[in-house]
Amino acid sequence: MVNPNLDPRGYQPGGVPSRERRFRVTTWARANLFNSWLNAVLTLATLWLIWTVCWPLLKFLLIDAVWDGASRVDCLADRVGRDVGACWPFIGAKLPQLLYGFYPINEQWRVNLTAALGLGLLVPLLMPSLPYKTANAILFFGVYPVVGFVLLVGGMLGLEHVETRLWGGLLVTLVIAVTGIVGSLPLGILLALGRRSEMPAVRGVSIIFIEFWRGVPLITVLFFATYMLPLFLPAGWAINPLLRVMIGVMLFAAAYMAEVVRGGLQAIPRAQYEAAQALGLGYWRMMGLVILPQALKLVIPGIVNNFIGLFKDTTLVLIVAIFDLLGQLRAAFSDPNWAAPTTVATGFAFAGIIYFCFCFGMSRYALWMERRLNPADR
Amino acid sequence: MKRVTLVVALAAMSTFVAGSVTAQTLKTVRDRGALTCGVSQGLPGFSTPDDRGNWTGFDVDFCRAIAAAIFNDPAKVKFSPLSAKDRFTALQTSEIDVLSRNSTWTMLRDTQLGLNFAAVNYYDGQGFMVRKSLKVNSALELNGASICTQTGTTTELNVADYFRANKMKYEVIAFSTADETLKAYDAARCDAFTTDVSQLYAMRLKLAKPDEQMILPEIISKEPLGPVVRQGDDQWFDVVKWTFFAMINAEELGVTSKTVDEALKSTKPDVRRLAGTEGNFGEQIGLTKDWAMRIIRHVGNYGESFERNIGSGSKLNIDRGLNKLWSKGGIQYAPPIR
Numbered sequence: 189m190v191n192p193n194l195d196p197r198g199y200q201p202g203g204v205p206s207r208e209r210r211f212r213v214t215t216w217a218r219a220n221l222f223n224s225w226l227n228a229v230l231t232l233a234t235l236w237l238i239w240t241v242c243w244p245l246l247k248f249l250l251i252d253a254v255w256d257g258a259s260r261v262d263c264l265a266d267r268v269g270r271d272v273g274a275c276w277p278f279i280g281a282k283l284p285q286l287l288y289g290f291y292p293i294n295e296q297w298r299v300n301l302t303a304a305l306g307l308g309l310l311v312p313l314l315m316p317s318l319p320y321k322t323a324n325a326i327l328f329f330g331v332y333p334v335v336g337f338v339l340l341v342g343g344m345l346g347l348e349h350v351e352t353r354l355w356g357g358l359l360v361t362l363v364i365a366v367t368g369i370v371g372s373l374p375l376g377i378l379l380a381l382g383r384r385s386e387m388p389a390v391r392g393v394s395i396i397f398i399e400f401w402r403g404v405p406l407i408t409v410l411f412f413a414t415y416m417l418p419l420f421l422p423a424g425w426a427i428n429p430l431l432r433v434m435i436g437v438m439l440f441a442a443a444y445m446a447e448v449v450r451g452g453l454q455a456i457p458r459a460q461y462e463a464a465q466a467l468g469l470g471y472w473r474m475m476g477l478v479i480l481p482q483a484l485k486l487v488i489p490g491i492v493n494n495f496i497g498l499f500k501d502t503t504l505v506l507i508v509a510i511f512d513l514l515g516q517l518r519a520a521f522s523d524p525n526w527a528a529p530t531t532v533a534t535g536f537a538f539a540g541i542i543y544f545c546f547c548f549g550m551s552r553y554a555l556w557m558e559r560r561l562n563p564a565d566r
Numbered sequence: 567m568k569r570v571t572l573v574v575a576l577a578a579m580s581t582f583v584a585g586s587v588t589a590q591t592l593k594t595v596r597d598r599g600a601l602t603c604g605v606s607q608g609l610p611g612f613s614t615p616d617d618r619g620n621w622t623g624f625d626v627d628f629c630r631a632i633a634a635a636i637f638n639d640p641a642k643v644k645f646s647p648l649s650a651k652d653r654f655t656a657l658q659t660s661e662i663d664v665l666s667r668n669s670t671w672t673m674l675r676d677t678q679l680g681l682n683f684a685a686v687n688y689y690d691g692q693g694f695m696v697r698k699s700l701k702v703n704s705a706l707e708l709n710g711a712s713i714c715t716q717t718g719t720t721t722e723l724n725v726a727d728y729f730r731a732n733k734m735k736y737e738v739i740a741f742s743t744a745d746e747t748l749k750a751y752d753a754a755r756c757d758a759f760t761t762d763v764s765q766l767y768a769m770r771l772k773l774a775k776p777d778e779q780m781i782l783p784e785i786i787s788k789e790p791l792g793p794v795v796r797q798g799d800d801q802w803f804d805v806v807k808w809t810f811f812a813m814i815n816a817e818e819l820g821v822t823s824k825t826v827d828e829a830l831k832s833t834k835p836d837v838r839r840l841a842g843t844e845g846n847f848g849e850q851i852g853l854t855k856d857w858a859m860r861i862i863r864h865v866g867n868y869g870e871s872f873e874r875n876i877g878s879g880s881k882l883n884i885d886r887g888l889n890k891l892w893s894k895g896g897i898q899y900a901p902p903i904r
Contacts, residue, residue: 260881265774281617290619353646415652418659426661509607509649519615519647522608524881527771529752532745 248273248530249537263528274534275526282520286538289356289511295348299359302339306332306366314553316560329370352430356511358542364434364502364512369495371438376445377484381475383450394446401443406504409436414508433505441498448490452483485561492554496547514539591663591795591802592636592852600642603629604662607647610768611876611884612668621645624875625666627865628687628793632664632809634864635857654679657796664806665794668764675794684806686792687868689888689897691785692724693763695770698780700757705784709734714747714756716740720787721761728786748772758782762789767882785888804851812858814900815840816867818891823866826859839903847903858903868898 221231252273254263261267263275279286288296309328312318340363343349355363382394401409413432421427456479464474484491506515517535520526595601605613605625613623630640646662657665658680668690669675671683694705694713702708705728715721717740729736739756741747748769751759759766763781770776793810795803816822819837821829829841838844840858848857865871869891873879877886890896 260771285615285619290615293619351644353644415655418661419655507649507651509647509652511607511647515607519608522606522610522614522768523616524610524614524768524771525616527610527768527881529772529774531772 248533250274259525260528260531263526263530265529272528272530274537275528275530276534278520278526278528278531278534279538281526282517282523285520286357286513286516288359289516290354291350291356291359292348292354295342295350298339298342298347298350302336303362305335305339352428355430357516358513360430360505360510361499361502361512363430364437364505365499367434368437368441368498368502372441372445372494372498373491375438375442377449377480379442379446380449380453383446384453398443398446401440402447406437406440406501407507409440410504410508429508430510433508433510437498437502437505441494444494444497445491448487448494449483451490452485452487453479455486456483485558488554488558488561492550496550499546499550500543513542591799592805595636595663599637600644601629601633601636601664602644602646602662603632604646604648604653604656604665604667605629606667607649609668610771611764611880611882613645613647613666622875624688624871625668627871627875628666628810629664631813631861631865631871632806634860635805635809635812635853638854638860638864640864654681654794657681657794660796663795663802668791669794671790671792680797681794682797682803684793684795684803685810686790687810688764688791690762690764690789690791691888692721692760692787692789693766693785694782695751695759695766695779696757696782697754698778702782705782705786706732706734708736708758710736711757712737712739712755714739714741714751714759716744716747716761717742719761724787725760744769745772763887764876764884767876767884771881781885783887801852805853808851809861810868811900812840812861812903813865813868813871814891814898815903816858816862817869818893818900821862821867822870823862823864826863829862830859836902836904845904 220227222228250273252271254268254272254275254277257263257275257277262277263272265272284293284296288299291299309324309332313321313324313328318324338344339347340355340359341350341352379394379398382390383398385391385394410433413436414429417432418426460478460482461474464478469477502512503514505512506518509515511519517539521532521535603626605621605623608614609623609625611623612625613621616622626645629643629645633643634640636642646656648656648662648665648667653665653667653669654675656662664684668688669683670690671686675681676683694708696702696708708729713725713736715725715738722738722740725736725738737756739750741750744761744765747759747761750756752773759769761769763785766781770779770781773779793806795806815836819829819834819840821837821840829837830843832838832841832843835844839847842848842855842857842859846855848855851857854860866874872886872889876882876884886896888896889898892899
């Protein structure tokens, strides 16, 4: 049954390594996938399922896809002379808009620079083996937001002012998600501590805040901030629409974060608190040095869950006329020059891939960090 | 009903805000150095970003025409893409100066929201698309047909009224989104697809074989679309209204973006009044003498804008139908400049 000649690439003079490897694969399959009738049926059913789902997807995205073109006619089956899958030239033509929105073309380097600076500071911060963590953190959390603000908004230092109404695409998605993530964690920790505080006023305010924000849907928050608030504010008063949304998302996420962190705090045994107090630590040092490091480590999966949820929730800003990646995509669908049978599916596939990359990246990093922090659990 | 109540409530609240600031829109626009214009978030042929990120389309052109009349520069417009829900609020709260976003002129909107419709720049209405292979040339031959439509819109009611009035049988197959409806039609689950005609032409492009479809000539509802301004600023109302009338009059008089210079030398009295070489009509509404020529030079007359964005010069290829000039069998008509 095992015939090395069937696989010319694996076959080597002597034939031993290939033979050995094939032998192992078949034994493994026999031991794990076909070790009983039930398992054999399940294996075949799964393979069939993978085939029926993946093959059409692959066919649509790659095999039947159109890669070159200048307008809709290049993505029409009649013109190409075969079945047409994804219309990638559409994404190519709209890519600048999907990334930057209506940000002026000559100023787009500022967005690139902001992104590059952010990555340059974030990546070393996420790698535990690199030194200067304190300086790095101060640069990222303290200096970078200011630099990023100046670069993106402009209007000073000789940079042309770019109104936020022109922002869009992935830029807006990331701005909302990053401010939401960076802002909600510290705020959530403070709220969680507040909710467990023994001071009635602090505890009361924290509980009201958390329960209020958890009690209203994010869409309501965004809708209220965008359409109702301007009607109540005196004429001439206007809060930037993007800022309104950023604050709304951040406060909303903070309430959820607070409950996740509180779960971690509750898991820390009483003895830890007492031991810290016995060492003469005050409240903040006890929390900062003893309790929070343990509590946060426990709830990493919950925190990352929140981050991923928040990242995907940013698509809701579409309903308040802010063009995030998905909004920009929808606007691009309306271009009659690209209206073809597969344009919409292509666009959503592209957006799906982008969102997946970000969310999967966050999830993998968190998993890796979790293992690193808990060597005993491995 | 719920939506209507909300709109009315918003309008009532906004009168406190809007009343005080609407008086001098033209001056505000001049001081700002740009017009802010509310457009749709993406409607094929009417307002859509092109590959370079510039807004283009029939509704967008109208914004540019106003900017051209005021500043002699069609680029001095800030576009505010609005959803159907927030468009009137944006106008009421002065976020935008004019709304040019395929809004249907209805009595409720005109009288209850503190707004004024300046003109009808596109006569839309509900129509039917069928496959040519069905061999149907009129909606009156659709007896017994199955019809795909979107749920929760007035289109369903209009179809019911139309078929009942003509004593025909039909079957409605409704879907929740436009794309789903189109997909069902493409899969031949129904004989006809119905929505507003301007949408039918846009939807047709998304079908596998657009050339094998036809749009029937019958229009079964009235959807007059036009630009909207706030109530209480008559000067601004005039500017917007006459920007549109100038484009119609220019087409009627044969003045196009290419023949502006000839028009300026013309001896015909009505062309001279349009060109501003006779009379001071532009100055009367707070603009310059050559206001109309600025519009025509930068944007073109009504017909040019129509053909370029939605008519024969575009991918949509919408038939002008009712939107032909009154002298050519349509109902587009403008009062004379004199």
